[in-house]
Amino acid sequence: MTEQERRVKAEQRERFDFAVIANWIPPGERVLDLGCGDGRLLRYLSDTRDVSGYGVEIDQESVLWCIRNGVDVIQMDIECGLSGFEDRSFDHVIISQALQTMHATEGILTEMLRVAEEAVVSFPNFAYRSNREAIAAGHMPVSEDLPYDWFDTPNVRFFTIADFEQLCARLDIDIRERLAFDEVGREVSIDPNLNGSLAFYRLGRRS
Template sequence: MSTSTLKPLRPDLQLIADWIAPGSRVLDPGCGDGALLAYLKTHKQISGYGVEIDVDNIVHCVENGVEAIQGNLEAGLAEFGDGRFDHVVLSQTIQAMRNTEQILLEMLRVGREAIVTFPNFGYWQNRVQILQGHMPVSETIPFEWYNTPNIHWCMLGDFERLCAKNGIRVIERVVMDNGKRIHFLPNLLGSPAFYRVAREA
């Protein structure tokens, strides 16, 4: 796909792209239509693969010039060898995984570094909606309680404790609101959250 036909990335995907060095080997489990990998191939000459469960999204990946295989992340990443990738990206998906801890460990088995993003449940708008007597619905949580694929809500501290438990080092954390980085009270004022993590040396 030529550069001219690529759509601009969403702000959250652009932040992830900015973290990935040119020429990297990238795995994107839950890659959707392959927009991130297509951008990285064109602009940063990466080599990489997507993993996606939805057949229609696999078709979109092919149309976007992205190599993708159909697979269920809950089964792990056994088809990929240890240390095969520089970056493994899991964007807005980890909260929908049943085996959250295992997929995080698998990402850092096959990759030198993992990039994980998720909606921060501690965001002030979520808290207000809970006080009003109902589960939050927002731009980063666009589902009602009865049809959501999300099963493991967390806040910044929850994810960081999971990392510490498993000997995983947080390299960088960014929390955003409406495309802008939040530095003051990020657990209250920001969603979504972005993490770069790696195994402790």
């Protein structure tokens, strides 16, 4: 696959991801997008759901792209927590395909549900069928949802749908909804830990 083809596929996948998340965000909400990159998700939500809010990003170049995209952005390291935000100051906090790049996984999830009524999390499922096949063949997997080679990946956590749900149970986090999709964007319901390449969650506090 050429670099151009990879870029086109990544953009198509990104639009798909944005649409899934947008379906969970009611119009007019206040949203915080963690690890927002260049701000395209928040821009999409602003255009399609009339949301307001902020992106949070540490990378200087990405912060500049947020500004170019008309997104309000705060440059900070979310690994250090969200102490700058008051309790329940947002309706939704989102971390889209970035949790696997974080070290402070538990703290980030806990903080998300402190500052918002609900959290939305998406991540690549390391237990997906083709990833298992790659490991069985003696190689680290490379796929549309895990597109990096082992030597240049930004990912520091390689976890599965089953792992994530186990962590939510330990942190007393309520899983309100889960969606899983294969690499071509088909929703899967049978054994998502095996058949789902990408997972999306709506999370809340347990009452």
